[in-house]
Amino acid sequence: MESQLVDKQAVQANRITDAFTQKSGSLLNVYFTAGFPNLGDTVSVLEGLEQAGADFVEIGMPYSDPVADGETIQKSNMQALENGMSLTVLFEQLADIRSRVSVPILLMGYINPVLQFGVERFCQKCQEVGVDGVILPDLPLDLYLDEHEPIFRHYGILNIFLITPQTTDDRIRLIDEHSEGFIYMVSSASITGSTSGVSDEMLAYFDRINAMNLRNARLIGFGIKDSETFQMANKYASGAIIGSAFIRLLQENGADVGKITAFVEGVRG
Amino acid sequence: MTVLEPQTSFEVSNKGFYGSFGGAFIPEMLYPNVEELRRNYLAIMGDPAFQAELQALLTDYVGRPTPLFLAERLSNQVGATVYLKREDLCHTGAHKVNNTVGQILIAKRLNKQRIVAETGAGQHGVATATVCALMGLECIVYMGSIDMKRQQPNVDRMRMLGATVVPATSGSQTLKDATNEAMRHWINNPVDTHYIIGSVVGPHPYPDMVARFQSVISEEIKTQLLAKTGRENPDYVVACVGGGSNAAGAFFHYLHEPSVRLVAAEAAGLGVLSGHSAATTALGKPGVLHGSRTILMQTDDGQVTEPYSISAGLDYPGIGPLHAHLFNSGRGDFYAITDDEAIQAGFQLSKLEGIIPAIETAHALAALPKMNMKPSDVAVVCLSGRGDKDLAIYSKYL
Numbered sequence: 001m002e003s004q005l006v007d008k009q010a011v012q013a014n015r016i017t018d019a020f021t022q023k024s025g026s027l028l029n030v031y032f033t034a035g036f037p038n039l040g041d042t043v044s045v046l047e048g049l050e051q052a053g054a055d056f057v058e059i060g061m062p063y064s065d066p067v068a069d070g071e072t073i074q075k076s077n078m079q080a081l082e083n084g085m086s087l088t089v090l091f092e093q094l095a096d097i098r099s100r101v102s103v104p105i106l107l108m109g110y111i112n113p114v115l116q117f118g119v120e121r122f123c124q125k126c127q128e129v130g131v132d133g134v135i136l137p138d139l140p141l142d143l144y145l146d147e148h149e150p151i152f153r154h155y156g157i158l159n160i161f162l163i164t165p166q167t168t169d170d171r172i173r174l175i176d177e178h179s180e181g182f183i184y185m186v187s188s189a190s191i192t193g194s195t196s197g198v199s200d201e202m203l204a205y206f207d208r209i210n211a212m213n214l215r216n217a218r219l220i221g222f223g224i225k226d227s228e229t230f231q232m233a234n235k236y237a238s239g240a241i242i243g244s245a246f247i248r249l250l251q252e253n254g255a256d257v258g259k260i261t262a263f264v265e266g267v268r269g
Numbered sequence: 270m271t272v273l274e275p276q277t278s279f280e281v282s283n284k285g286f287y288g289s290f291g292g293a294f295i296p297e298m299l300y301p302n303v304e305e306l307r308r309n310y311l312a313i314m315g316d317p318a319f320q321a322e323l324q325a326l327l328t329d330y331v332g333r334p335t336p337l338f339l340a341e342r343l344s345n346q347v348g349a350t351v352y353l354k355r356e357d358l359c360h361t362g363a364h365k366v367n368n369t370v371g372q373i374l375i376a377k378r379l380n381k382q383r384i385v386a387e388t389g390a391g392q393h394g395v396a397t398a399t400v401c402a403l404m405g406l407e408c409i410v411y412m413g414s415i416d417m418k419r420q421q422p423n424v425d426r427m428r429m430l431g432a433t434v435v436p437a438t439s440g441s442q443t444l445k446d447a448t449n450e451a452m453r454h455w456i457n458n459p460v461d462t463h464y465i466i467g468s469v470v471g472p473h474p475y476p477d478m479v480a481r482f483q484s485v486i487s488e489e490i491k492t493q494l495l496a497k498t499g500r501e502n503p504d505y506v507v508a509c510v511g512g513g514s515n516a517a518g519a520f521f522h523y524l525h526e527p528s529v530r531l532v533a534a535e536a537a538g539l540g541v542l543s544g545h546s547a548a549t550t551a552l553g554k555p556g557v558l559h560g561s562r563t564i565l566m567q568t569d570d571g572q573v574t575e576p577y578s579i580s581a582g583l584d585y586p587g588i589g590p591l592h593a594h595l596f597n598s599g600r601g602d603f604y605a606i607t608d609d610e611a612i613q614a615g616f617q618l619s620k621l622e623g624i625i626p627a628i629e630t631a632h633a634l635a636a637l638p639k640m641n642m643k644p645s646d647v648a649v650v651c652l653s654g655r656g657d658k659d660l661a662i663y664s665k666y667l
């Protein structure tokens with residue numbers, strides 16, 4: 001039993017960690033909200049992103065009160081909830097996703113729906129359908145370690161943590177120690193979808209983190225929206241995460257594979 | 270030797286929990302701000318110079334101590350002795366200012382230049398705008414766009430005091446959404462801004478810090494009741510609960526006095542089961558909102574339910590973690606009061622005692638006849654605010 005679990009964990013962990021060994025940089029992670037713009041679009045968008053060559057996909061689990069998100073993602077969350085999206089529906093939609101795509105999949109969302117679903121049941125479902133990691137911004141490190149880490153480990157689900165320009169070096173070291181896969185590096189003090197652009201302060205922060213020689217790879221997110229910002233991120237990290245800009249594309253064009261491909265190619269430049 | 274531990278503690282734990290409720294469920298973006306506050310709030314509050322400044326403001330600016338008034342005609346009607354703790358006589362007209370004077374002094378010690386706040390009824394927004402004017406700090410208040418309409422006088426007061434009032438247009442456009450927007454603002458401005466939360470909600474240390482600033486209410490009740498009746502402890506302390514700050518303040522020094530029943534009045538809106546209610550303990554289950562684990566109105570999928578109450582200050586789908594613990598442990602008695610019951614109680618107090626209460630407060634008064642009190646019982650009601658802001662609503666029932 002024990003060894004079987006360990007094996008599972010190794011297999012699971014590999015899809016995210018493998019991506020970093022197979023490719024040394026310019027990794028692109030694209031976020032979209034499950035069930036958006038239409039309830040049935042989740043799998044089409046996912047397949048579109050794989051075909052377009054995204055290195056990771058991050059599926060947003062919609063929530064009524066997404067405090068770390070700006071207007072674009074908030075609205076996509078509301079729309080998805082109105083469409084009838086829930087964790088139960090999402091796991092149904094993803095039931096045979098591993099026969100269709102091989103791209104590493106992360107689920108991103110807020111802790112309350114996961115708590116109501118049941119943390120263990122959630123991790124078990126993630127493992128069952130082939131989700132590799134999760135990002136839960138309002139589950140901070142200490143509460144994760146106190147209450148949930150053994151369950152995540154048991155099911156081989158990587159929990160990805162965020163750091164920001166205000167995170168102290170000591171805390172970054174602590175987060176690095178407990179992270180597997182990658183560290184989500186929030187580019188500036190902001191919610192998602194900010195348009196503040198690249199500042200000297202931001203570059204100084206990127207340099208500071210680079211110099212720390214962390215054991216985990218880093219992807220930069222928040223404010224990455226096009227080829228220019230993607231290239232900038234690639235100079236300082238293994239790649240980047242795009243969210244709001246892609247949500248705007250889906251809002252305008254729906255789950256159109258051609259448009260998705262053009263978007264991803266455009267970002268890669 | 271066995272050491273007998275108390276069964277339940279009502280003090281916050283090191284990690285910010287009351288029983289299983291509380292904690293700090295915050296995104297990493299907020300961690301440095303909340304951690305800065307957590308590391309410093311007790312030391313700052315314990316500093317004699319801080320206490321001297323706070324006490325001077327409470328006395329000369331807020332107008333404390335507020336009276337404890339024996340409401341004789343109401344007592345006759347209710348069939349027990351009822352005292353009113355007159356928080357409505359605080360400067361700005363509600364208990365909210367006890368917290369904002371405290372937090373603005375903390376913000377100054379942390380060298381913050383700007384204040385952000387959420388508000389429901391507008392009382393906390395007004396109390397925040399007031400202390401910002403006093404201290405010369407910039408003030409931004411988020412308020413649900415529905416609440417801006419139903420509490421228009423308070424919007425004008427905030428603007429007159431120099432605050433920027435920003436409508437929260439997402440979700441139910443009430444207190445929950447205003448709180449989301451204030452948190453987003455804080456994420457976007459982490460270094461120079463302090464977030465003055467208006468109730469005993471939010472991530473640790475807010476619930477504890479706000480409860481401590483409001484605890485002056487029960488501190489005064491104890492001495493005043495002793496002077497008037499020869500006993501410190503009433504049989505009941507009664508307060509309305511939105512997030513629960515006036516209740517936390519009124520309960521604070523009685524938490525460990527089991528002979529004192531702690532009575533909380535929640536807003537039932539059109540009725541607990543009507544689908545238009547904010548009766549959190551009746552309808553909710555454990556969940557995480559605005560940084561703490563508490564009792565929360567939510568769907569089976571964990572989406573937060575949009576609450577309803579005629580009272581903007583009680584129109585919130587959660588309660589502070591201390592209150593969730595009081596409810597769960599049986600230490601508190603929770604009553605659900607409908608819009609109509611509250612309005613009637615508001616009119617009753619106006620006619621019997623010449624005091625027009627806030628609609629929030631009227632919910633606490635409406636609990637009195639439901640408590641099965643004996644004639645010898647003594648109840649203290651926290652009269653959390655005055656009703657001037659609510660005249661547009663009351664006048665529909667005239």
Ligand SMILES: Cc1ncc(COP(=O)(O)O)c(C=O)c1O
Pocket residue numbers: 363364389390391392393467468469509510511512513514515516581582583627629630653654655
């Ligand atoms: C007069 C008055 N009482 C009570 C409340 C509810 O807040 P809390 O439950 O934090 O005391 C409010 C909130 O706006 C209020 O204005």
